Amino acid sequence: MSLQAAIDSGIFRFYALAILSLLAFAGITIAILRWRWPQKMDHAWRSYLGWLMMVPLVIGAIFLGRFAAVFLFTIISIFGFKEYARATGLYRDFFMTGTAYLGIIAVGITCLVTDPNLHTPGWYGLFIVMPVYVIAALLMVPILRNRTAGQLQVMALAILGFIYIGWMFGHLSFLTNANHAYGYILYLLVAVSLNDVAAYTCGRLFGRHPLRSEISPKKTWEGSIGALIFSMILPWVMWFSLPDFTPRELILTGLIVGIGGQIGDLAISVIKRDVGIKDTGALIKGHGGILDRIDSLIFTTPLFFHMISFYHPIQ
Amino acid sequence: MEEWNYQTAEDLDQTLAERLRRFPREPDIFVYGARLAGALTIRLLLKAWHRFTIRGQEHLPRQGSFIMVANHSSHLDALCMLSALPMGKLHHAFPAAAADYFFVSLPRLALASIIVNALPFHRQTNLRQSVSLCQNLLANDSPGNILILFPEGTRSTNGQMNPFKPGIGKLVAGTSLPVLPCYLDGAGKAWPKGTWCPRPCRVTLTIGQPRQFQSYGQSREDHDAIAAELYQAVQELAEQKPAE
Numbered sequence: 001m002s003l004q005a006a007i008d009s010g011i012f013r014f015y016a017l018a019i020l021s022l023l024a025f026a027g028i029t030i031a032i033l034r035w036r037w038p039q040k041m042d043h044a045w046r047s048y049l050g051w052l053m054m055v056p057l058v059i060g061a062i063f064l065g066r067f068a069a070v071f072l073f074t075i076i077s078i079f080g081f082k083e084y085a086r087a088t089g090l091y092r093d094f095f096m097t098g099t100a101y102l103g104i105i106a107v108g109i110t111c112l113v114t115d116p117n118l119h120t121p122g123w124y125g126l127f128i129v130m131p132v133y134v135i136a137a138l139l140m141v142p143i144l145r146n147r148t149a150g151q152l153q154v155m156a157l158a159i160l161g162f163i164y165i166g167w168m169f170g171h172l173s174f175l176t177n178a179n180h181a182y183g184y185i186l187y188l189l190v191a192v193s194l195n196d197v198a199a200y201t202c203g204r205l206f207g208r209h210p211l212r213s214e215i216s217p218k219k220t221w222e223g224s225i226g227a228l229i230f231s232m233i234l235p236w237v238m239w240f241s242l243p244d245f246t247p248r249e250l251i252l253t254g255l256i257v258g259i260g261g262q263i264g265d266l267a268i269s270v271i272k273r274d275v276g277i278k279d280t281g282a283l284i285k286g287h288g289g290i291l292d293r294i295d296s297l298i299f300t301t302p303l304f305f306h307m308i309s310f311y312h313p314i315q
Numbered sequence: 316m317e318e319w320n321y322q323t324a325e326d327l328d329q330t331l332a333e334r335l336r337r338f339p340r341e342p343d344i345f346v347y348g349a350r351l352a353g354a355l356t357i358r359l360l361l362k363a364w365h366r367f368t369i370r371g372q373e374h375l376p377r378q379g380s381f382i383m384v385a386n387h388s389s390h391l392d393a394l395c396m397l398s399a400l401p402m403g404k405l406h407h408a409f410p411a412a413a414a415d416y417f418f419v420s421l422p423r424l425a426l427a428s429i430i431v432n433a434l435p436f437h438r439q440t441n442l443r444q445s446v447s448l449c450q451n452l453l454a455n456d457s458p459g460n461i462l463i464l465f466p467e468g469t470r471s472t473n474g475q476m477n478p479f480k481p482g483i484g485k486l487v488a489g490t491s492l493p494v495l496p497c498y499l500d501g502a503g504k505a506w507p508k509g510t511w512c513p514r515p516c517r518v519t520l521t522i523g524q525p526r527q528f529q530s531y532g533q534s535r536e537d538h539d540a541i542a543a544e545l546y547q548a549v550q551e552l553a554e555q556k557p558a559e
Contacts (some may be wrong), residue, residue, distance in 0.1 A: 086341070089322035094344050100342070153319050277319045282330045 001066040001181050001182075008046045011241055015186040016059055023055055045165050046286030054284065054293070062185065066121065066176045067112060068282040074108030076290060080165045080298075082281040087271070090157045095141050104166040105133035111173040120315045122177035131167050135159055164267075165291070169298045170307040178314045183241040188257075188304055191238075192296045195231045195261040202226025211262075216269045224262050231258030244312050256303045264299025268292070320398075335428040336418050336447065338435055346429050347406055354405055358398050364515050365391075365505055369399045371522035371527035379459040380452070381525065384483060384545055386476045386553070387465035388503025391445040391513060393431055395499055395520050396463045409434040409452060410463035415542060438468060442482070445522040449486055466542060470508045476553075478556075479546040484531070484538025496548035521552045 017116045030048050034041035061072035078101055085091035085100075110127040114120065138158045142151040168307055175185050203223025211219040232254035235242060239250065272280065281289025308314060326334045334340070361367035376379075381398055393410035400408050412433035417423050418525045427433040434452070436445045452460045466479035487494055498521045506513035526548065531537040 082345075083327075086324035086327055087321075089320075089324075091324060091344070092322065092342060092344075094347070097344055163336075275323055277323060277327060281329060282328055 001057075001062070001069060001176050003063065003065050006063045006182070008064070009182050011180075011186065012063070014100060015182070015190065015241075016063070019055060019059060019190070021057060023051060025053065028069065031171045043286065048286070049294075050284045050286040052137050057240055058189065062182070065097065066181075069176045070108055070111045070173040073169070073176075073293045074104060076294065077108075077166055077169050077173075079283070079292045080169065080294060081161050083283075084161045084165055085157075087277055088157050090161065091153060093154050093158075095145065096154050096158045099137050099141055099197075100134070100162045100166065103130070103137065104170070106134070107167055107170040108173055111170065111202050118315075120177070122174055122256055122315065124174070127170070127174055129173050130170075131163055133164075134162050138162070158171070159166075164298060168302045169294065172297065173302070175305060175314075178308070180243055183243060184304070184308065187235075187241040187253075188297070188301060190235055191231060191253075191257045191298055192261050194234065195227050196265070196296060198230035199223045199227035199262060202230075214268055215266050215273060218296060219262075219266075227262060228254075228258035231261070233249075238255050246311075248308065249311055252307050253304065254268040256300055260300040260303050261296035265297040268295035332421055332424065335421075335424045336435065339452075340428070340432075349429050350405055351402065351434060354397065357394050357430075361398055361518065363389075364513065365501070365518040367395065367398065368517075368519045369522070370519065371390050371497075371524075372399060374424055374461075374522050375400070375525055376493050376525065378525075379456050379493075380454075380461065381459070381495060382410045382453070382462045382464060382487065383497050383522070384464045384466055384479075384549070385497040385499050385520075386471070386549055387467045387469070387472045388474070388499070389506040389508070389513075390470075390524065391502040391506045391518065392465060392470075393463060394500055395432070395502060395518060397431070397496065399520055400461065401512060401521060404461060406432065406459060407459040408432060408453075411449070411465070413438050413469075414445075415439065434462070444480060453486070453492055466545065470504065474503055476546065476549065479498075479542040480508075480516040481535065481538035481542045483545060484528075484541035485533070487528045488531040488533055488537050488541060489529060490528050491529050493527060494545065495524040495525050496552060497521065497547055498523075498549050498552035500553065521555065521559065523548055523552050 008280065027048060030041060030044050034045050058072065061068045072301070081100060081104060082091070085097050091097055106300065107127065107130050110130060113123050115123045115125065116252050117125070137154055141156065142148065172185065172188070175181060199219070203218070203220045203226070206222040208219030209221045209223050210217065211221050226294045232251070234257075235245070235250040235253045239245065242250070242253065245253070270278070272278070279288030279292040282287055284293055287293050324534070326341050327338055329337065330535040337479060370422055383391060385396060393412065396410060397405065397408055410431055410433050411434065412418070412427050414433065414435035414437045417427040417433060418435045434448065449462055464483060466483045467477040468480050469477070471477055499518065500521070501516050501518040504514070505518055528541050
């Protein structure tokens, strides 16, 4: 991935044009509807402003190349972990959170450096074992501080947060080293977002039976099945984005996004319900926090990554 | 299994601007890091650009809460006062800053909140709440908080000290809180009100002996008397000349 590669890539140009056009069209439509029904369209407008902030940032980073993309994804990871730490109370332990932040930065670095053995971009061997080193460092924190009270909770929260938000989401950074990085990353980002939209839309239109009433009261089986059907169809429509994929991989992609996306959403909801909060933050207008935005992506990205690498060399 | 205890941040659902305006603030590792980096930079710049000198640092109490009061003629004042404190106390030091000036636009809000750790002081509206905030802050004696106040209420423009407002008396009357009178020489000349950029003038901070006002009551006369005594103490520091 590089500036020149983005300009030359038909896939990148297609996605950039399609996404930015959709953003412009949605903006004009919502603005007109808002002029006619200001109160009804207020939530949609705030949600749109959030997209207006996020989309150019992500497209811009991917356009600028591998370093910019990894940098942005790592920053997102850091702020996602920060929201998790503030929601669970872990944020008060600076040593534990500081160690986790350093671990997340280390994950980002492994995605950027050259593999010393294979001389390919991204040090996969170190990336994949990073959880071992970071967990070891996190377990050492209470030992070095000679503390026991409350440390099991703090260690468990830190380890879960790093693995889930730092390392699993970090697979998106490592995807920047893939042979078909633009196709994989942009497909994943678009597919996961559309999966959420499909679940919401189908839920609103047909939803009757709650999916997981204790975890997410508004989600329904009808919405989930609708999203799954949509996500199973999308890879076939966007096959050009996934050049080496056989029908088997397209089906698996559909399942990963369709089912994994919703499990990711529910997983963060479990944490939010247990802690007793509605949103993980208020950083993104109309969307809540960063975690609320990337919850589906955190779950689907590593599954997608390892599905690809099982059948094709990533690099 | 016993349930875990989650101490969620109280400002979790607030926007960035709301969180910066909020006081007291939730601890934040990034803010603390930025503040330390900012403090190091400011101390270096003060030394290099203003040949900043501090006298009387030995008067600073080692533990517990205390107040520092000084004359006010420049935006440099709070930065100079903070630079006199050990780095370890930075996150427990709160210069009072006018809420109607520093806590409005996002850039000033970010600087005041993150770098200076300012306490928003409502000069015109809600003065009682601001005083109550200061009292709560000072009641915490372990590890102790440091309040930096400029009892003139606004920056002097003519090099002369304005009389101290009686609010300082309300805070300390009848308490054993140490109050350190301080004098800043040269700050008003280096960065006067109305200018954008500080000039390379020498700035000196003199910290006086701590005073306590246990014997004073809560009458208006007592508050005025305390304000006058502290005004006099700062004047005396101004009249001391450094050894050549």
